[in-house]
Amino acid sequence: MDAFMQAAIDEARQGLAEGGIPIGSVIVHKGRIIGRGHNRRVQEGSAIRHGEMDAFENAGRQPASVYREAVLYTTLSPCSMCSGAILLYGIPRIIVGENRTFLGEEELLRSRGVEVEVLQDATCIALMEEFIEARPELWNEDIGE
Protein backbone atom coordinates (compact mmCIF):
# COMPACT_ATOMS: atom_id res chain seq x y z
CA MET A 1 0.00 0.00 0.00
CA ASP A 2 1.21 3.44 -0.98
CA ALA A 3 2.07 5.36 2.22
CA PHE A 4 -0.12 8.32 1.19
CA MET A 5 -3.20 6.20 0.51
CA GLN A 6 -2.48 4.52 3.85
CA ALA A 7 -2.54 7.97 5.47
CA ALA A 8 -5.90 8.67 3.81
CA ILE A 9 -7.22 5.33 5.11
CA ASP A 10 -5.92 6.17 8.59
CA GLU A 11 -7.94 9.41 8.38
CA ALA A 12 -11.04 7.48 7.28
CA ARG A 13 -10.62 5.09 10.23
CA GLN A 14 -10.19 8.00 12.63
CA GLY A 15 -13.44 9.45 11.31
CA LEU A 16 -15.19 6.11 11.88
CA ALA A 17 -13.81 5.93 15.42
CA GLU A 18 -15.28 9.39 16.06
CA GLY A 19 -18.71 8.13 14.98
CA GLY A 20 -18.39 9.70 11.56
CA ILE A 21 -18.40 8.75 7.89
CA PRO A 22 -15.20 6.83 7.02
CA ILE A 23 -13.73 8.85 4.18
CA GLY A 24 -10.25 10.30 4.39
CA SER A 25 -7.96 12.34 2.20
CA VAL A 26 -4.46 13.76 2.09
CA ILE A 27 -2.89 16.38 -0.16
CA VAL A 28 0.75 15.75 -1.03
CA HIS A 29 3.27 18.26 -2.35
CA LYS A 30 6.80 17.24 -3.29
CA GLY A 31 6.52 14.01 -1.37
CA ARG A 32 5.19 15.60 1.82
CA ILE A 33 1.64 15.67 3.21
CA ILE A 34 0.59 19.34 3.41
CA GLY A 35 -3.03 18.70 4.43
CA ARG A 36 -4.95 15.74 5.76
CA GLY A 37 -8.57 15.34 6.72
CA HIS A 38 -11.65 13.23 7.03
CA ASN A 39 -15.38 13.66 6.68
CA ARG A 40 -16.78 15.66 9.62
CA ARG A 41 -20.51 15.71 8.87
CA VAL A 42 -21.34 14.04 12.17
CA GLN A 43 -18.51 15.39 14.31
CA GLU A 44 -19.02 19.06 13.40
CA GLY A 45 -22.55 18.97 12.01
CA SER A 46 -20.93 20.04 8.77
CA ALA A 47 -22.48 20.05 5.31
CA ILE A 48 -19.21 20.91 3.58
CA ARG A 49 -16.49 19.03 5.44
CA HIS A 50 -16.15 16.02 3.20
CA GLY A 51 -12.80 14.27 3.54
CA GLU A 52 -11.21 16.09 0.61
CA MET A 53 -12.62 19.48 1.69
CA ASP A 54 -11.25 18.90 5.18
CA ALA A 55 -7.82 18.14 3.69
CA PHE A 56 -7.96 21.36 1.66
CA GLU A 57 -8.99 23.33 4.73
CA ASN A 58 -6.30 21.79 6.89
CA ALA A 59 -3.68 22.50 4.22
CA GLY A 60 -4.54 26.17 4.71
CA ARG A 61 -4.10 28.94 2.18
CA GLN A 62 -1.56 27.76 -0.37
CA PRO A 63 -0.22 29.53 -3.44
CA ALA A 64 -1.45 28.32 -6.82
CA SER A 65 2.06 27.07 -7.57
CA VAL A 66 1.76 24.51 -4.75
CA TYR A 67 -1.68 23.21 -5.73
CA ARG A 68 -0.47 22.78 -9.30
CA GLU A 69 2.24 20.39 -8.22
CA ALA A 70 0.09 18.57 -5.67
CA VAL A 71 -1.49 15.12 -5.67
CA LEU A 72 -4.73 14.52 -3.78
CA TYR A 73 -5.40 11.08 -2.31
CA THR A 74 -8.91 10.17 -1.29
CA THR A 75 -10.34 6.87 -0.10
CA LEU A 76 -13.53 7.36 -2.17
CA SER A 77 -14.35 8.75 -5.60
CA PRO A 78 -14.85 12.52 -5.13
CA CYS A 79 -18.37 13.96 -5.24
CA SER A 80 -19.20 17.05 -7.29
CA MET A 81 -18.31 19.46 -4.45
CA CYS A 82 -14.89 17.93 -3.81
CA SER A 83 -14.26 17.57 -7.55
CA GLY A 84 -15.12 21.25 -7.91
CA ALA A 85 -12.52 22.12 -5.28
CA ILE A 86 -9.96 20.00 -7.15
CA LEU A 87 -10.76 21.96 -10.33
CA LEU A 88 -10.76 25.34 -8.55
CA TYR A 89 -7.24 24.81 -7.28
CA GLY A 90 -5.95 23.09 -10.39
CA ILE A 91 -4.86 19.87 -8.70
CA PRO A 92 -3.39 17.95 -11.66
CA ARG A 93 -3.61 14.39 -10.30
CA ILE A 94 -5.76 12.45 -7.86
CA ILE A 95 -5.49 8.91 -6.54
CA VAL A 96 -8.85 7.37 -5.61
CA GLY A 97 -9.13 4.43 -3.22
CA GLU A 98 -12.26 3.07 -4.85
CA ASN A 99 -15.30 4.02 -6.92
CA ARG A 100 -17.40 0.86 -6.49
CA THR A 101 -19.56 2.10 -3.64
CA PHE A 102 -19.87 5.64 -5.05
CA LEU A 103 -18.87 7.02 -8.43
CA GLY A 104 -18.20 10.74 -8.25
CA GLU A 105 -17.26 13.22 -10.95
CA GLU A 106 -14.28 11.36 -12.35
CA GLU A 107 -15.47 11.88 -15.93
CA LEU A 108 -15.77 15.66 -15.42
CA LEU A 109 -12.30 15.77 -13.83
CA ARG A 110 -10.75 13.84 -16.71
CA SER A 111 -12.51 16.05 -19.25
CA ARG A 112 -10.78 19.03 -17.59
CA GLY A 113 -7.38 17.40 -17.75
CA VAL A 114 -7.07 15.95 -14.26
CA GLU A 115 -5.29 12.61 -14.11
CA VAL A 116 -7.48 10.20 -12.12
CA GLU A 117 -6.12 6.88 -10.92
CA VAL A 118 -8.51 4.43 -9.20
CA LEU A 119 -6.96 1.71 -7.02
CA GLN A 120 -10.10 -0.34 -6.20
CA ASP A 121 -8.50 -0.98 -2.85
CA ALA A 122 -10.16 -3.74 -0.83
CA THR A 123 -9.76 -1.89 2.48
CA CYS A 124 -11.40 1.27 1.11
CA ILE A 125 -14.27 -0.76 -0.38
CA ALA A 126 -14.84 -2.68 2.87
CA LEU A 127 -14.85 0.53 4.94
CA MET A 128 -17.62 2.03 2.81
CA GLU A 129 -19.62 -1.17 2.30
CA GLU A 130 -19.80 -1.75 6.05
CA PHE A 131 -20.65 1.86 6.73
CA ILE A 132 -23.37 2.12 4.07
CA GLU A 133 -24.90 -1.13 5.34
CA ALA A 134 -24.88 0.16 8.92
CA ARG A 135 -25.94 3.80 8.35
CA PRO A 136 -27.68 4.13 4.97
CA GLU A 137 -29.60 7.30 5.96
CA LEU A 138 -26.41 9.08 7.02
CA TRP A 139 -24.67 8.07 3.84
CA ASN A 140 -27.58 9.28 1.70
CA GLU A 141 -27.52 12.60 3.50
CA ASP A 142 -23.82 12.99 2.77
CA ILE A 143 -24.36 12.62 -0.97
CA GLY A 144 -27.47 14.78 -1.04
CA GLU A 145 -29.95 11.94 -1.46
Place this chain on the structure above:
Amino acid sequence: MDAFMQAAIDEARQGLAEGGIPIGSVIVHKGRIIGRGHNRRVQEGSAIRHGEMDAFENAGRQPASVYREAVLYTTLSPCSMCSGAILLYGIPRIIVGENRTFLGEEELLRSRGVEVEVLQDATCIALMEEFIEARPELWNEDIGE
Protein backbone atom coordinates in the same frame (compact mmCIF):
# COMPACT_ATOMS: atom_id res chain seq x y z
CA MET B 1 -33.74 44.95 -5.23
CA ASP B 2 -34.94 41.52 -4.23
CA ALA B 3 -34.71 41.23 -0.44
CA PHE B 4 -32.73 37.97 -0.66
CA MET B 5 -30.11 39.41 -3.03
CA GLN B 6 -29.96 42.39 -0.71
CA ALA B 7 -29.21 39.99 2.16
CA ALA B 8 -26.41 38.42 0.07
CA ILE B 9 -25.01 41.90 -0.64
CA ASP B 10 -25.20 42.71 3.08
CA GLU B 11 -23.12 39.58 3.72
CA ALA B 12 -20.60 40.65 1.06
CA ARG B 13 -20.31 44.09 2.67
CA GLN B 14 -19.84 42.53 6.09
CA GLY B 15 -17.00 40.46 4.67
CA LEU B 16 -15.40 43.58 3.22
CA ALA B 17 -15.73 45.37 6.57
CA GLU B 18 -13.90 42.43 8.18
CA GLY B 19 -11.01 42.87 5.74
CA GLY B 20 -12.20 39.99 3.57
CA ILE B 21 -13.29 39.29 0.03
CA PRO B 22 -16.73 40.85 -0.65
CA ILE B 23 -18.81 37.90 -1.78
CA GLY B 24 -21.99 36.91 0.03
CA SER B 25 -24.67 34.29 -0.32
CA VAL B 26 -27.95 33.19 1.21
CA ILE B 27 -29.93 29.98 0.85
CA VAL B 28 -33.69 30.40 0.88
CA HIS B 29 -36.32 27.74 1.55
CA LYS B 30 -40.03 28.47 1.32
CA GLY B 31 -39.41 32.22 1.49
CA ARG B 32 -37.14 32.05 4.53
CA ILE B 33 -33.34 32.35 4.74
CA ILE B 34 -32.03 29.07 6.19
CA GLY B 35 -28.33 29.85 5.75
CA ARG B 36 -26.29 32.96 5.06
CA GLY B 37 -22.58 33.50 4.67
CA HIS B 38 -19.68 35.33 3.15
CA ASN B 39 -16.19 34.54 1.96
CA ARG B 40 -13.89 33.91 4.95
CA ARG B 41 -10.54 33.29 3.27
CA VAL B 42 -8.91 36.16 5.12
CA GLN B 43 -10.91 36.06 8.34
CA GLU B 44 -10.45 32.33 9.00
CA GLY B 45 -7.48 31.57 6.76
CA SER B 46 -9.87 29.31 4.92
CA ALA B 47 -9.37 27.72 1.51
CA ILE B 48 -12.95 26.41 1.34
CA ARG B 49 -15.15 29.10 2.91
CA HIS B 50 -16.31 30.85 -0.21
CA GLY B 51 -19.53 32.81 0.28
CA GLU B 52 -21.75 30.01 -1.00
CA MET B 53 -19.88 27.34 0.99
CA ASP B 54 -20.23 29.45 4.13
CA ALA B 55 -23.98 29.72 3.50
CA PHE B 56 -24.22 25.92 3.10
CA GLU B 57 -22.23 25.40 6.29
CA ASN B 58 -24.29 27.90 8.25
CA ALA B 59 -27.51 26.28 7.00
CA GLY B 60 -26.31 23.13 8.74
CA ARG B 61 -27.26 19.57 7.90
CA GLN B 62 -30.50 19.72 5.94
CA PRO B 63 -32.56 16.89 4.46
CA ALA B 64 -32.41 16.45 0.68
CA SER B 65 -36.06 17.49 0.52
CA VAL B 66 -35.14 20.98 1.75
CA TYR B 67 -32.22 21.50 -0.63
CA ARG B 68 -34.41 20.43 -3.53
CA GLU B 69 -36.86 23.22 -2.85
CA ALA B 70 -34.20 25.83 -2.07
CA VAL B 71 -32.92 28.83 -4.00
CA LEU B 72 -29.32 29.97 -3.58
CA TYR B 73 -28.49 33.65 -3.99
CA THR B 74 -24.90 34.68 -4.51
CA THR B 75 -23.41 38.07 -5.33
CA LEU B 76 -20.93 36.52 -7.79
CA SER B 77 -21.03 33.73 -10.37
CA PRO B 78 -20.16 30.52 -8.48
CA CYS B 79 -16.73 28.92 -8.98
CA SER B 80 -16.31 25.21 -9.63
CA MET B 81 -16.20 24.34 -5.90
CA CYS B 82 -19.39 26.20 -5.05
CA SER B 83 -21.08 24.96 -8.22
CA GLY B 84 -20.13 21.44 -7.19
CA ALA B 85 -21.80 21.96 -3.82
CA ILE B 86 -24.92 23.23 -5.60
CA LEU B 87 -24.92 20.04 -7.70
CA LEU B 88 -24.19 17.76 -4.72
CA TYR B 89 -27.22 19.02 -2.86
CA GLY B 90 -29.47 19.31 -5.89
CA ILE B 91 -30.25 23.02 -5.52
CA PRO B 92 -32.63 23.58 -8.46
CA ARG B 93 -32.26 27.35 -8.88
CA ILE B 94 -29.64 30.00 -8.25
CA ILE B 95 -29.76 33.77 -8.57
CA VAL B 96 -26.39 35.34 -9.40
CA GLY B 97 -25.62 39.00 -8.70
CA GLU B 98 -23.19 39.31 -11.58
CA ASN B 99 -20.81 37.37 -13.81
CA ARG B 100 -18.89 40.26 -15.41
CA THR B 101 -15.91 40.23 -13.05
CA PHE B 102 -15.79 36.41 -12.83
CA LEU B 103 -17.63 33.79 -14.84
CA GLY B 104 -17.98 30.55 -12.88
CA GLU B 105 -19.48 27.22 -13.86
CA GLU B 106 -22.85 28.49 -15.02
CA GLU B 107 -22.70 26.40 -18.18
CA LEU B 108 -22.02 23.20 -16.21
CA LEU B 109 -24.87 24.01 -13.82
CA ARG B 110 -27.31 24.63 -16.67
CA SER B 111 -26.20 21.41 -18.39
CA ARG B 112 -27.18 19.55 -15.19
CA GLY B 113 -30.59 21.19 -15.06
CA VAL B 114 -29.98 24.02 -12.60
CA GLU B 115 -31.88 27.21 -13.40
CA VAL B 116 -29.36 30.08 -13.36
CA GLU B 117 -30.54 33.68 -13.36
CA VAL B 118 -27.94 36.46 -13.64
CA LEU B 119 -28.96 39.94 -12.51
CA GLN B 120 -25.86 41.94 -13.58
CA ASP B 121 -26.50 44.07 -10.52
CA ALA B 122 -24.50 47.31 -10.46
CA THR B 123 -23.82 47.10 -6.72
CA CYS B 124 -22.43 43.57 -7.00
CA ILE B 125 -20.25 44.55 -9.95
CA ALA B 126 -18.90 47.64 -8.18
CA LEU B 127 -18.08 45.64 -5.02
CA MET B 128 -15.93 43.20 -6.99
CA GLU B 129 -14.37 45.73 -9.38
CA GLU B 130 -13.17 47.85 -6.48
CA PHE B 131 -11.92 44.83 -4.57
CA ILE B 132 -10.06 43.28 -7.51
CA GLU B 133 -8.46 46.65 -8.26
CA ALA B 134 -7.37 47.03 -4.63
CA ARG B 135 -6.29 43.45 -3.87
CA PRO B 136 -5.55 41.57 -7.12
CA GLU B 137 -3.23 39.02 -5.45
CA LEU B 138 -5.86 38.09 -2.87
CA TRP B 139 -8.50 37.73 -5.53
CA ASN B 140 -6.26 35.54 -7.67
CA GLU B 141 -5.58 33.32 -4.66
CA ASP B 142 -9.30 32.91 -4.08
CA ILE B 143 -9.87 31.60 -7.60
CA GLY B 144 -6.78 29.40 -7.62
CA GLU B 145 -4.72 31.61 -9.92
